[in-house]
Amino acid sequence: MPTKPLLRIQNLSVSYGPIAAIRDVSLEVNPGEIVAVLGANGAGKTTLLRTISGLLRPRAGIIEFDGVDLTRLPSHAIAARGVAHVPEGRGILGRMTVLENLRMGAFTRRDGEVERDLEALYARFPILAERRHQLAALLSGGQQQLLAIARAWMARPKLMLLDEPSLGLAPLMVAEVFRMIAAVRERCAVLLVEQNTRAALRVADRGYVMELGRVILQGTARELLADERLVRAYLGRRSRAAPGGAA
C-alpha cells in the first residue's frame, strides 16, 4: 500500500512481571481502515490496546503513531494526539450524565465545534439525545456501549481503539453497536478487538488473529473469513459459548 500507516507496531513485547503477555507483535493500521484483532481470551488483545494508549509500558518494541513514538508518552498525551480508547467494560462515568460523558469525550479539543458534533451525534443516535440529562449509570448495557463509542468519537480522534464492544450485549444491540462502528469509520481509523469474529470481519478491512500473545495469522477480512483454521477456531469458540452469548 502506498500510504504511510497511521499506526505501526513493530516487535512489541509486553510483560506483567515475569509473565509475557505479548511477544513480538507487529501490526499496522492505515488511515481510514478498520482492522480487527481476533483471538480467544488471554491472547493478549486487551494488553495490546492498553499498551498503545499508554496504560501499560512495553518491554520492547516500537509503537509509532502519526510519526510519533508513543511508548514514552503518558496516556493523556496519547489521547491528545488523537488516539481514543474505549476500554473493555465500556468505561462509562456513571455518576456523570450522558451529556457530561460526551463533553468529557471532547476534553482534549480546543476547537469551537463541539456543539455541532453533539447535534450530529444526536441526529444519528436519537437515544443519546433522549437520555442526555440522565446519569450514564442508568443506561442499559447496550446504550452504555453506544455512549462509550460516541464519547470517543467526540474526541475527533485519528484512531479509535475498541475493546470487545459487543461483549455481553443482546443481538439487537450488537447490530446497533456495529452500525455505530461503521459510522465511526467516516471520521477515523479503527482498531477493533472482538470475540465476535464474524461480525468483526464483516465491518473490518483486514484482521490479525492472536494466540498466546503472538500474531498467528493475518490477512484481509475476506481471506480470514475463508480461512479454514479461523473457521475452525471460530466454531470451536461458538460451541463453548454460554447460552445467549454475543455469538
Added chain:
Amino acid sequence: MIEQQLLNALMLGCNYALVAIGYTLVFGVLNMLNFAHPNVFALGGFLFASAALLALPFPVALLGLVLAGALLGLSTELFCFRPAAHHDNELAPAISSVAFAMVLTELIAKVWGSEPVRLPPVLEAVTFTWGPFQVSSIQLVILVASFGLMVAVDFLLQRTKTGYALRALAERRDVAQLLGVNVQATVLFAFMLSGVLAVLAGMLLALRLGLADPNAGLSYGLRALAVMVIGGLGNVRGAMVAGLLVGLVDVMTLAFLSQAYSGIAAWVLLIVTLLFKPSGLLGTRLQRESL
C-alpha cells in the same frame, strides 16, 4: 433566641462544610485521607490574625491567604502523597500527612505560641435587623463568604473543564487518563484547592470567634472528617449538606441539652448515618462501587 441559635448553627455548619469539602476533594481523586488538612485550617486562622494585627489592607491579606493555602496544599501533595504515588501503598502517604500535620502544629506553637491569639476589631460592628433575625456585620460577612465559596466550588465542579477532570478522575482514574486528563496536574490542583478552602475556612472561624485557636484543627477538623463520611465519601454536595446538618445538631444539643452532649452530637449522627445509610446522605450505591 432560637433565631440566634439558627444563625450560629448556620455559621458553624458552613465552617464544617468548607473544611469537609477539602477532605472530600482529596479523598475523591486519591481515595486517601489528608491528615494535614485540619492543621492547614488552623494555620489559616493564625495567618489571618497576623495579617489583621499588621493592619494589612483586606485585599492584600486575602490574596496572601489564598496563596498560602495553595502553597500548603501543593507542599502536602509534593512531600506526602506524590513520592508514594506509584507504589500502591495507601498507608505511607497518610502517615506522611500526619507528620506534616505535626510540623504545622509545631510551626504554629513556635510562631504564635500555644495560647489563642486575639483578633483586633477588623470590621465596624453594625447590626442589621431582619424580622426576628439580628445579624451583625461580621456574621453577614461570614455567611456570604461561606456560601459564596460553596457555590463557587460547586460551579467549578459542575461547569468547568477542570471540574469535569476532577469528577472523571474521582470516578475512574484509567478512563480519565484515556480521555486526556492529566492525572498528576489534576491531583495537584485538588490539593491546592483543598488548601485554599482550608485556609479561608480558618480565617472565617477566626472572624467568628474573634481569635485564632491552636486547637481548631483538632476540634473542628476531626468533626469535619465525620461530616465527610456523613455526606457520602467523595461527594462534595454531600459534604455541604452534612456540614450544615452537623452544625445544626451541634448548636441545638448545646442549646437544649447541655454542653456535655454537644461534643458527641456529630459522632452520634455519624453512627446513626452509618447504621441506616452506610454510603452517606448523598452517597449512592453507585458511588460506593466506584470508590
